[in-house]
Amino acid sequence: MRSHRYCVVMCGGVGSRFWPFSRNDRPKQFLDFFGTGKSLLQLTVERILPLVDIENIILVTNRQYAGIIREQLPGVKDSNILLEPARRNTAPCICWAAHHIHALDPRASIVTLPSDHLVLKEQAFIDAIGEGLRFVEEGDRLLTLGIQPTNPNTGYGYIQQGAAAQGWEGIRKVKSFTEKPDLEMAKMFLDSGEFFWNSGIFIWSAESILKAFDRYSPEIAQIFGAPDSEYASPAETAFIDSVFPNAPSISIDYAIMEKADNVFVKTVDLGWSDLGTWNALYEASPHSQEGNVTQNCKVLASECTGTMFAVGGDKIIVASGLKDYIVADNGNALLICPRADEQKIRQIVNEVKGSFGDEYV
Amino acid sequence: MRSHRYCVVMCGGVGSRFWPFSRNDRPKQFLDFFGTGKSLLQLTVERILPLVDIENIILVTNRQYAGIIREQLPGVKDSNILLEPARRNTAPCICWAAHHIHALDPRASIVTLPSDHLVLKEQAFIDAIGEGLRFVEEGDRLLTLGIQPTNPNTGYGYIQQGAAAQGWEGIRKVKSFTEKPDLEMAKMFLDSGEFFWNSGIFIWSAESILKAFDRYSPEIAQIFGAPDSEYASPAETAFIDSVFPNAPSISIDYAIMEKADNVFVKTVDLGWSDLGTWNALYEASPHSQEGNVTQNCKVLASECTGTMFAVGGDKIIVASGLKDYIVADNGNALLICPRADEQKIRQIVNEVKGSFGDEYV
Numbered sequence: 001m002r003s004h005r006y007c008v009v010m011c012g013g014v015g016s017r018f019w020p021f022s023r024n025d026r027p028k029q030f031l032d033f034f035g036t037g038k039s040l041l042q043l044t045v046e047r048i049l050p051l052v053d054i055e056n057i058i059l060v061t062n063r064q065y066a067g068i069i070r071e072q073l074p075g076v077k078d079s080n081i082l083l084e085p086a087r088r089n090t091a092p093c094i095c096w097a098a099h100h101i102h103a104l105d106p107r108a109s110i111v112t113l114p115s116d117h118l119v120l121k122e123q124a125f126i127d128a129i130g131e132g133l134r135f136v137e138e139g140d141r142l143l144t145l146g147i148q149p150t151n152p153n154t155g156y157g158y159i160q161q162g163a164a165a166q167g168w169e170g171i172r173k174v175k176s177f178t179e180k181p182d183l184e185m186a187k188m189f190l191d192s193g194e195f196f197w198n199s200g201i202f203i204w205s206a207e208s209i210l211k212a213f214d215r216y217s218p219e220i221a222q223i224f225g226a227p228d229s230e231y232a233s234p235a236e237t238a239f240i241d242s243v244f245p246n247a248p249s250i251s252i253d254y255a256i257m258e259k260a261d262n263v264f265v266k267t268v269d270l271g272w273s274d275l276g277t278w279n280a281l282y283e284a285s286p287h288s289q290e291g292n293v294t295q296n297c298k299v300l301a302s303e304c305t306g307t308m309f310a311v312g313g314d315k316i317i318v319a320s321g322l323k324d325y326i327v328a329d330n331g332n333a334l335l336i337c338p339r340a341d342e343q344k345i346r347q348i349v350n351e352v353k354g355s356f357g358d359e360y361v
Numbered sequence: 362m363r364s365h366r367y368c369v370v371m372c373g374g375v376g377s378r379f380w381p382f383s384r385n386d387r388p389k390q391f392l393d394f395f396g397t398g399k400s401l402l403q404l405t406v407e408r409i410l411p412l413v414d415i416e417n418i419i420l421v422t423n424r425q426y427a428g429i430i431r432e433q434l435p436g437v438k439d440s441n442i443l444l445e446p447a448r449r450n451t452a453p454c455i456c457w458a459a460h461h462i463h464a465l466d467p468r469a470s471i472v473t474l475p476s477d478h479l480v481l482k483e484q485a486f487i488d489a490i491g492e493g494l495r496f497v498e499e500g501d502r503l504l505t506l507g508i509q510p511t512n513p514n515t516g517y518g519y520i521q522q523g524a525a526a527q528g529w530e531g532i533r534k535v536k537s538f539t540e541k542p543d544l545e546m547a548k549m550f551l552d553s554g555e556f557f558w559n560s561g562i563f564i565w566s567a568e569s570i571l572k573a574f575d576r577y578s579p580e581i582a583q584i585f586g587a588p589d590s591e592y593a594s595p596a597e598t599a600f601i602d603s604v605f606p607n608a609p610s611i612s613i614d615y616a617i618m619e620k621a622d623n624v625f626v627k628t629v630d631l632g633w634s635d636l637g638t639w640n641a642l643y644e645a646s647p648h649s650q651e652g653n654v655t656q657n658c659k660v661l662a663s664e665c666t667g668t669m670f671a672v673g674g675d676k677i678i679v680a681s682g683l684k685d686y687i688v689a690d691n692g693n694a695l696l697i698c699p700r701a702d703e704q705k706i707r708q709i710v711n712e713v714k715g716s717f718g719d720e721y722v
Contacts, residue, residue: 020679298717300709311695316721318381318709320698321686329695334672336688336697337681348661348679356659360677 005133006108006206007052008097011041011069011115012062012084016361017277017342019349020333021310024361029116030068031312033275034285035296040275041115042072048113050126051133058082058101059115060093079232085241091255092247094202095213095224096240102206103231109137110209112202112252118284120271128170128268132203135168135264142212143171143203144257146196146265147272152186155276157198157253159265160189174263177253196267200274202252209256216259223247278326278342282308308339333360365468366494367567368413369458372402372430372476373423373445377722378638378703380710381694382671385722390477391429392673394636395646396657401636402476403433409474411487412494419443419462420476421454440593446602452616453608455563456574456585457601463567464592470498471570473563479645481632489531489629493564496529496625503573504532504564505618507557507626508633513547516637518559518614520626521550535624538614557628561635563613570617577620584608639687639703643669669700694721 015028022028029041038046045057054075061069063083069076082097094112101108111129119125132143146159162175177198181189189195204212213221223243230239257263273284285293290305297311304322311317312330319327326342328335333352337344353361376389383389390402399407406418415436422430424444430437443458455473462469472490480486493504507520523536538559542550550556565573574582584604591600618624634645646654651666658672665683672678673691680688687703689696694713698705714722 300712300716313693315693315695316713316717317695318698318713319696320702320705322697325682327695327697329690332674332676334676334678334688334690334695335680336683337679341681344681351661352677352679355661356677 002105003053003056004105004107004109004137005052006056006058006101006105006110007048008094008101008110008112009041009044009048009057009059009115010061010090010093010112011044011059012065012087012093013114013116014087015116016349017345018281018328019345019352019361020330020335021312021328023331024358025064026068027065027116028275030065030072032296033281039072040117041069044113044115044117045073045076047119047122047125048111048129051129052111055080058097060084060097062087082240083237084244086245087249088244088247089249090252091217091220091250092224092244094209094252095217095220095247096244098206098209098213099224099226099228099231100236101232102210103228103233106207106228108206109133110204110206112204114200114274116275117200118271118273118275121269124268125270128266128270129201129203131169131171132266135165135171135266136204136208140208140211140262141204142208142257142260142263144174144263144265145199145201145203145270146267147199148267148269149190149195149197152183152190153197154180154183154186155280156180156274158186158189158195159198160194161196161265161267165264168266170268171264171266174257174265177258179253196265197272198253199270199272202257208262212256212260212262217250217255220247220250220255278308278310278328278345279339281310282326282339306339363466364414364417365466365470365498366413367417367419367462367466367469367471368409369455369462369471369473370402370405370409370418370420370476371422371451371454371473372405372420373426373448373454374475374477375448376477377710378706379642379689380706380713380722381691381696382673382689384692385719386425387429388426388477389636391426391433393657394642400433401478402430405474405476405478406434406437408480408483408486409472409490412490413472416441419458421445421458423448443601444598445605447606448610449605449608450610451613452578452581452611453585453605455570455613456578456581456608457605459567459570459574460585460587460589461592461597463571464589464594467568467589469567470494471565471567473565475561475635477636478561479632479634479636482630485629486631489627489631490562490564492530492532493627496526496532496627497565497569501569501572501623502565503569503618503621503624505535505624505626506560506562506564506631507628508560509628509630510551510556510558513544513551514558515541515544515547516641517541517635519547519550519556520559521555522557522626522628526625529627531629532625532627535618535626538619540614557626558633559614560631560633563618569623573617573621573623578611578616581608581611581616639669639671639689639706640700642671643687643700667700 160175162173295310298316306324521536523534526532656671659677667685
């Protein structure tokens with residue numbers, strides 16, 4: 001008997017903050033970040049397999065990444081790859097995927113996963129997702145995984161927990177969401193013990209999330225509102241191509257999670273990082289005695305401290321006298337900049353594109 | 362009628378100080394250092410062509426570079442390429458070439474050139490060499506070109522000039538040679554006005570230099586002492602292979618120039634640099650307003666000063682916050698080090714070889 005459990009893996013992101021390691025045609029989720037021989041996307045799919053059959057894993061991505069996904073995940077059928085005709089953030093992506101899965105199985109429950117995060121504790125991940133699925137299968141509930149914070153990170157969203165859900169391990173009502181607080185507030189959040197990082201991992205039934213769109217995001221609900229026969233059928237591509245570009249670009253947090261009154265958080269320690277920036281990757285990686293991180297490359301460093309070295313391909317770096325730098329070399333581009341300047345990388349990528357052309361970004 | 366004027370271009374050097382731009386299998390003289398589309402060797406050969414026919418240009422190199430020389434100089438006949446079976450510095454190289462040319466033409470005069478130097482003033486070069494050839498064709502004289510120094514460089518050899526050679530423009534007897542003085546002495550040399558940089562460019566007749574070997578370097582003279590019939594003949598390769606490895610590794614300066622009593626210097630302003638180090642190349646190259654040099658590459662630099670960027674191939678560098686650095690990227694190696702540390706590069710190359718293997722050097 002086929003399982004009612006599905007997984008949606010969102011893998012359409014651009015990730016320009018990791019330039020030149022990530023590129024327009026090969027963003028972060030498709031890279032072998034840790035030199036394990038597997039991309040973050042491949043690791044994400046493998047991680048969920050103990051709970052969800054490969055036939056029930058749906059990948060949602062931008063059309064331009066169809067080729068690389070087929071190459072990296074040959075076990076996934078073409079009909080399980082949903083190709084967005086435009087970039088519209090997570091809410092439209094999740095709404096489409098929910099309709100698609102609902103058309104396949106109206107009783108489906110769904111785990112929604114980012115494809116470019118780090119999870120070190122795989123068993124804790126499996127246990128938490130398993131418990132979360134049981135939780136949403138028992139009622140009309142939207143669940144997110146909250147990560148025990150270890151520092152006052154200002155790059156994450158924070159979830160404030162409320163009353164405990166009786167009878168469920170570590171699951172509580174959500175009191176509030178706060179996007180990227182300033183440092184002072186992040187410190188208060190950390191001290192209070194009530195706040196958790198928003199992992200971007202969501203669990204709900206197809207029915208619950210579609211009901212939530214109807215109620216909290218009627219514009220998107222209307223755009224994707226069509227009979228099940230339009231989805232998971234030969235009609236789907238033409239239908240999506242006609243409606244998807246009309247959807248607003250908005251995240252699921254803004255569209256649903258911050259508004260709904262049936263949102264819960266399961267708090268868990270996953271050894272998690274969103275790997276959202278070079279600094280996040282730096283923090284998540286093993287350090288040398290001098291505080292250097294060598295990402296997938298051979299480095300001869302003297303008088304270097306706190307520096308992140310990342311290289312695509314077989315290459316050596318000899319460096320001297322660098323303090324708290326990012327050195328990232330990949331293909332036809334080399335980036336050398338202070339770690340403190342990493343927020344400028346997006347802007348740098350735009351300058352590179354403007355000055356030298358698309359082939360460098 | 363065939364000219365009696367010959368040129369010996371020495372192009373067997375390794376040049377590890379420019380790693381990773383230069384490599385064991387492609388040292389400095391074979392690189393297009395200035396992005397002109399021509400290697401330093403090609404520029405050297407072109408520069409002497411107004412004075413010496415291509416048929417009279419003899420290249421002396423290590424056997425491993427035969428292929429690259431044929432590729433870069435298709436107009437040079439194989440019989441004009443002398444392949445050393447071992448590395449023995451300049452004196453054995455010059456002695457062999459002199460014998461070879463003497464066998465072709467006992468009346469030959471010879472210009473000996475390094476293949477990896479920069480000469481900006483080509484007409485001054487031609488004029489000086491022309492005058493020098495006439496000078497050595499009139500008598501038993503060894504002539505070197507001395508460069509008007511512009512700063513107290515401690516990396517060069519210095520030539521002290523003595524009495525003027527009557528009737529010759531800018532030619533004087535040599536009083537002394539000093540290899541790489543310390544800074545204080547270099548400053549005194551500069552102030553005195555009597556000292557000139559040793560360019561490594563020599564002019565003499567085949568007969569004079571062979572006579573000088575007999576007198577001042579009898580060990581080398583004996584090793585290469587064979588009838589003309591052994592040279593420039595089918596017997597030459599086997600003969601050289603049997604005797605060359607026995608030669609001591611010694612420079613022409615030590616073996617002959619510092620000892621001989623018929624040495625003259627012609628002083629000249631050539632816009633010359635030996636390009637012996639990254640700093641020499643930095644000094645010889647056009648600078649941006651911030652004092653940066655971009656060698657053959659596209660660079661987006663912010664808050665960088667006094668930095669040398671060099672890249673092999675089509676690549677962009679984005680750099681921020683570097684002060685007085687060398688950034689040199691080529692193939693499978695990237696070097697980032699303070700310009701002040703450039704004397705460590707040789708040692709670094711050895712460490713790279715030891716730690717990671719021959720394929721990176």
